[in-house]
Amino acid sequence: MPPALEFDNISKEYRAVFRRNSVKALNGFSLRVEQGEIFGFLGPNGAGKTTAIHLALGLMFPTQGAGEMLGRPFGHAATRRRVGFLPENVALYRRTAASAARFYGALNGIHGAALRQGVADLFKELDLTAVAGRNSAKFSRGMTQRLGLVQALISNPDLLLLDEPTSALDPLGRIAVRELLVKARAAGKTVFLSSHLLSEIEQICDRIAIVIRGRVARVGTVAELLESQERFVITARGIDALMFEGSQQNGYIRITVPALDQRRTIEQIWLAGGEVIAVNPLRRTLEDLFVELAGQNGAPRA
Amino acid sequence: MRVILLLGVNFLRTQWIVVVVMLAYVAGINGFLAWNVQPGEVLVFLRIQGLYAISFVLLTAIPAIHTERKSRRILVVLSKGIERWQYLGGILCGCAMIATIFCLMVGLAAVLGGSRTNSPVTGLAPFLVMLFAASVCVASIGIFCSTFLHPMLATGLASVLVAVPSLGMMRGWNLSPVLFPVGEVVRRVSDFKFREPDAGVWTVVAAALVQALLFWIAGTLTFARRDVTTSSE
Secondary structure, three states, X not given: OOOOEEEEEEEEEEEOOOOOOEEEEEEEEEEEEOOOOEEEEEOOOOOOHHHHHHHHHOOOOOOEEEEEEOOEEOOOHHHHOOEEEEOOOOXXXXXXXXXXXXXXXXXXXXXXXXXXXXXXXXXXXXOOHHHOOOEHHHOOHHHHHHHHHHHHHOOOOOEEEEEOOOOOOOHHHHHHHHHHHHHHHHOOOEEEEEOOOHHHHHHHOOEEEEEEOOEEEEEEEHHHHHEEEEEEXXXXXXXXXXXXXXXXXXXXXXXXXXXXXXXXXXXHHHHOOOEEEEEEEEEOOHHHHHHHHHHHOOOOOO | OHHHXXXXXXXXXXXXXXXXXXXHHHHHXXXXXXXXXXXXXXHHHHHHHHHHHHHHHHHHHOOHHHHHXXXXXXXXXXXXXXXXXXXXXXXXXXXXXXXXXXXXXXXXXHHHHHHHOOOOOOOHHXXXXXXXXXHHHHHHXXXXXXXXXXXXXHHHHHHHHHHHHHHHHHXXXXXXXXXXXXXXXXXXXXXXXXXXXXXXXXXXXXXXXXXXXXXXXXXXXXXXXXXXXXXXX
């Protein structure tokens, strides 16, 4: 099975016609997204996330390198029929919501009853049924984003490219979208999710890539990225917390130690008559990792 | 073809204010003429509206791509399973629809004016077909120029491509109507009289449509390799 998305050493440089300076949005960018996973795509502003998505869709062309989407080169029109895309700050035509959704579905080759039914189902799922006849130009940002999701999902795509899909949604909307994405994964679809909402990414993504200054700085499963193999947390009881510089909670003492001191500390707990309950790798939050990587690379914080 | 029609109708919808203003203008002029129209005034009306139609369609076509890019609406459209040539075909199709509406409105106004003055409108249909073909041709030229230039520069280039031969032919330059069909149409429009058209009309119509096709192909070749998410200026 070919990967859902594969970027192979791609660089993209923006050159101004009458200016000498150029901006390198992507610089030797390589990434592989497998089919059937929810893939989180993180990075500070200006890191090249949107550029990568636009390259995959053929909206722009790489200065160097190449890539494939669902087994076909980037920009292949017939393959795009199998892809749903929601851009950041989505802009749609001034039509009624239902008419706009039908228009975008028709562009992807869906017609007749299937199109009408598909629109009705998605409107119901995203709570837009009541406003189906309203002009989408008068929608709030959140409602526009929901309509944007409808147009992305209308052709039942195998791959979803979502650029900040929940940034304008209220908590209930976010939950609905998360459920939708989890359902899509269960149906074998791939979701490529670019977002600044780290908690959301941490919650639903199978793998994550953090892109900094046009390169992938870190990629892996959530556990791989967040669980440090350098520091461990030992949970014990029956000892004095002051002896081990640990924190006490509900009668348990949590001691954070470097990997090299793990064995020695456990032995000390036993010698002191204590009991070791658990030993776990130290788990950082995604925000900690993000800030650490962005800081290391001198990128502005998102 | 279905996609091109869809995009064409959509383009027409996005231009509805412009179309309504244009129709109101033609209707207003027609209403004004209804007071006390003279046979010569219908001809003057037709000549002016003919030249206006060509300019109007050109100025509608040129900013189309730029507006779509600036508004970011192009992102969702081109993320669908459509080719760039279909996208440009849709814009051209929309321009052709606008030209059709305008030509029909002008034709209707001329027929009404003719009936009020009891003068026959011989040759009106070929005139309108010729006008339509020239409008589509200039739309195609405008779209081609706007695939690689900012609308202001594209307007300049397209105006040169259209206006120079047109003005030259009106001043008696002996240019080939097949190579410069829009210039020939402008010359014929500015000199129009109600009479049976000569045989050359259909050659000019065919040449204008072929030229529209060629500029559209050139536009698609240019646009096929353009980044659409950065501005072209």
